[in-house]
Amino acid sequence: MLVNLQEVLSYAEKNRCAIGAFNTPNLECIMAVLQNAETYRVPVIIAHAQVHESIMPLDTIGPIMVLCAKRAKVPVCVHLDHGESLDYIEKALELGFTSAMYDGSRLTFEENMENTLKAVRMVRKYGAGIEAEIGVMRSSSDSSEGSKGEKGIYTDPEIAKKFAEMTNVDALAASFGTVHGIYTEKPQLDFQRIKRIKELTRIPLVMHGGSGVSREDYITAIEKGIRKINYYTYMSREAVFAAKELLNGQEGVLYHDIALTAVEAMKKDSGKAMKVFYNIP
Numbered sequence: 207m208l209v210n211l212q213e214v215l216s217y218a219e220k221n222r223c224a225i226g227a228f229n230t231p232n233l234e235c236i237m238a239v240l241q242n243a244e245t246y247r248v249p250v251i252i253a254h255a256q257v258h259e260s261i262m263p264l265d266t267i268g269p270i271m272v273l274c275a276k277r278a279k280v281p282v283c284v285h286l287d288h289g290e291s292l293d294y295i296e297k298a299l300e301l302g303f304t305s306a307m308y309d310g311s312r313l314t315f316e317e318n319m320e321n322t323l324k325a326v327r328m329v330r331k332y333g334a335g336i337e338a339e340i341g342v343m344r345s346s347s348d349s350s351e352g353s354k355g356e357k358g359i360y361t362d363p364e365i366a367k368k369f370a371e372m373t374n375v376d377a378l379a380a381s382f383g384t385v386h387g388i389y390t391e392k393p394q395l396d397f398q399r400i401k402r403i404k405e406l407t408r409i410p411l412v413m414h415g416g417s418g419v420s421r422e423d424y425i426t427a428i429e430k431g432i433r434k435i436n437y438y439t440y441m442s443r444e445a446v447f448a449a450k451e452l453l454n455g456q457e458g459v460l461y462h463d464i465a466l467t468a469v470e471a472m473k474k475d476s477g478k479a480m481k482v483f484y485n486i487p
């Protein structure tokens with residue numbers, strides 16, 4: 207069942223859990239995530255990132271994501287992740303996406319605010335939800351970046367408050383120590399910062415760079431107010447490990463064998479994470 211961001215986030219607030227938001231740049235990812243959500247009977251978010259356009263065009267995967275969400279036995283929100291242009295966001299909404307993130311985090315506060323407000327007006331016309339970002343998160347592959355991040359780019363709680371009040375977004379991505387991609391050292395998350403941002407904004411907060419974080423850190427982050435956890439890299443890497451093992455010394459493997467092996471590996475990895483996000487015994 208296709209639902210919007212507000213619906214899955216209200217489930218998260220009510221149940222004091224976090225909704226898993228998984229990037230799904232291929233059918234294998236979609237299958238793995240939706241099969242888990244149906245097994246655990248929880249709402250979930252499947253997301254397409256603008257940065258994945260070169261590996262999977264929105265035009266191709268978008269209609270498939272929407273169709274799979276509609277057919278699912280659980281509530282599924284279809285989200286545009288890290289939309290950097292309003293045109294790209296509109297294209298996703300036209301395809302039936304029920305949520306979008308406008309990422310103006312690298313712009314000045316004023317520019318970010320101005321564009322976020324345009325994105326808010328746009329998504330509301332479609333009945334969709336909107337996430338925005340304040341503070342800058344870097345990728346672990348950025349040369350100057352370790353997994354600790356830099357204090358200077360962490361989200362300032364007072365600025366987050368002003369931003370949330372002025373934009374009226376449904377969810378806010380904050381920078382507090384996670385990074386996108388593979389962690390080169392254990393992330394040091396600033397939980398007090400999340401707590402303070404939550405107290406001041408009173409809206410659902412989003413953890414980006416969610417894969418690779420420890421179980422204990424997920425639990426603490428959720429306690430402090432994280433309600434959506436974006437997750438991709440480590441799930442995708444598990445598919446590669448499993449495919450390598452399958453190919454190791456074997457003749458006659460066909461591509462569909464690799465695809466099925468990938469689904470199972472990603473199901474196992476994302477399922478383990480979902481159990482923590484939703485507090486499933």
Ligand code: 13P
Nearest residue numbers: 387414415417436438439
């Ligand atoms: P990871 O790929 O590091 O898990 O991050 C996913 C993400 O934050 C997408 O927005």
